[in-house]
Structures are given as structure tokens and as C-alpha cells.
Amino acid sequence: MSMLNVRTDEAMDIAIAELTADGKTKTEAVREALLHAYRDKLIKQAKADADRVEADPEDRAEILAIQRYMGVA
Template sequence: MSTLNVRTDAAMDQALAALTADGRTKTEAVRYALLHTYRDELLKQAREDSERLAADPDDRAEMLAIQRFLGLVE
């Protein structure tokens, strides 16, 4: 495991205060924010891939598999 030092500004200090208000440590808050942002980026990319595949009728099966994986369709 590595260590990361981050310089904060006023906006970051405000965000950290909000994320630690429930008792989380700063480390837990940063991990939470980083992992949730990463997940959101993965979902965004998957949606973009799904939309790209939707434009090609030959790839409909793959598109549906991605949507099912994302929980967008049953």
C-alpha cells in the first residue's frame, strides 16, 4: 500500500469537512471519494460504449449484455 500526500484548497477543505462530518477519518473520506469517482467514470464509459454499440445493429447482443451488467435492463 502506498501513501499519498495531497495539498488542499478551500473547496477541498469544505468537501473533506462534509465527508468527515459523520465520523469518517480524512483517509476514509478520500478513499470513499476516490472509489466512487472511479466507479462513476467506469459507468460513464460503459454507457458510452453501450450507446456506441446501439448505433450498430449487428452488436445488439453485446449492447444488451452491457446494459444488463450495469443493471439498466432486466
């Protein structure tokens, strides 16, 4: 596992204070925030991919076939 040092500003200090108010350590709060940011990025990319695929009629047919195979359509 690697170590990361981060310089904070006033806004970051306020955010960390709020995120640790429930008893979490700074490390736990930062890890959680990074994982949430990463998840949000993956969701945004998945939505963009879905929009791109949905625009192509051939891809839409394949998606429908997959959904039927999975029993969700």
C-alpha cells in the same frame, strides 16, 4: 499499499470537513470519494460503450441473443 500526499485548497477543506462530519477519518473520506469518482468514470465509459454498440444493427442482434441466453429478454 502506497501513500499519497495531497495539497488542499479552501474548497477541498470544506468538502473534507463535510465528509468527515459523521465521524469518518480524512483517509476514509478521501478513499470513499476516490472510489465513487472511479465508479462514476466506469459507468460513464460503460454508457458510452453501450451507445456505440447499440448503434450497430449486428451488435444489437448479438446483444439480444445474449440477453435471451441470460433470460433477461
